[in-house]
Amino acid sequence: MEQLGVEPEEEAGRDEEEDAAQAMERAEAGEAGVVPEGSSSSRVIVHVDLDCFYAQVEMISNPELKGKPLGVQQKYLVVTCNYEARKLGVKKLMNVRDAKEKCPQLVLVNGEDLTRYREMSYKVTELLEEFSPIVERLGFDENFVDLTEMVEKRLQQHQSDELSALTVSGHVYNNQCINLHDIMHIRLLIGSQIAAEMREAMYNQLGLTGCAGVASNKLLAKLVSGVFKPNQQTVLLPQSSQVLIQSLSHVKEMPGIGYKTAKRLEALGISSVHDLQTFSPKILEKELGISVAQRIQKLSFGEDTSPVTPSGPPQSFSEEDSFKKCSSEVEAKNKIEELLASLLNRVCQDGRKPHTIRLTIRRYSSENHCSRESRQCPIPSHVIQKLGTGNCDVMTPMVDILMKLFRNMVNVKMPFHLTLLSVCLCNLKVLNTAKKGTIDYYLTPSLSTTSRSGKRSFKMKDSHMED
DNA sequence: TGGGGTTAT
């Protein structure tokens, strides 16, 4: 698919190119089996990005949906859709009305309950963790994996004559020529092969397709993963990194530069990546603070030293519901009970215990559409201990706490208009590691008395009716 | 704009 050349291709910004002497030094370091620690440019990172994830999960749940234009609906939005639908003009986050207008044959499924998506998402992360334990989740459908060590191991197993037969898997960004004398090219090619194995495993074991991008840092891996879309992969060789970042038409497209920062940059006259690269660092620091300024200016050069941080189990569990209007306390209480019931089931299955509970609201307002308010408090220890122990009613004390938080935020004696309620359980701590024979063991009811009853469903109401 | 998540201040 790609030709193996000896000549690196010409490109913009070649002033920064690594010269042959430097490449040889690094090649020698590689042959000596030295992992050049901390040298960010020698890492091998893959970004894995599932194709229209929710729609894929829905098509697995109901195979009759395959081949039809499918949209996943939350409230009045089509949050994602499959490629059949995209071909017919449906876009992500499109209004249901607009989508139906564009595409009357569009099949819609409700995707407000994230349970199956979340479960599949963690199956993907766990599969990737089998390749390397350094896996960082980004949302439900993206993962970064640090392949540096794995690549190093494979490199050591290669004989030097095998190296000349090394080939890339998938696309090479910018059609750049591969130079087998450049150790970083070798490492990235091996990275591309591992990425292909990951995508194969995802398809064979979970039935999911996705894209992958392989590069020397997270920023570049993420940017390059989207170059060939759907179900393809791309590797970025260092000499083309400037081409990649210059391909962005606006700074807002740079991961790490969000809505707010983009607005502030615009006020400074910065709109392109080149604008940001050449802007005075001192002035930028004054405007955005030293931390943001230095970080995003490095990003504009394609530099990103942030590590792939293993996500591990989630830091929090939350459930939210949005609506047109909630204006009474009873109404709010009912919705809060529903959210909490789902959360208790989730936290029960997780096994860890939350020590903090938070209630978040969004008030109706014509202007400030994004603003939320929250109140949180510790969960009393006697309530924590009842969590996951089954028949005790843990709903009542927690709903009481949540309603206190609610009244702390909302003056219920005055008219109010809410458009969102959210409950979050966080500050998760691992189970009592109480061992037999210790004081803790006999003071832990779930261990010394009843047997561990696996999963139990929490009912929202009429808990006194159970059994 | 949905229904989630994370980290920094």
Add this chain to the structure above:
DNA sequence: ATAACCC
């Protein structure tokens, strides 16, 4: 507790 970021 909020604000920023990510999907």
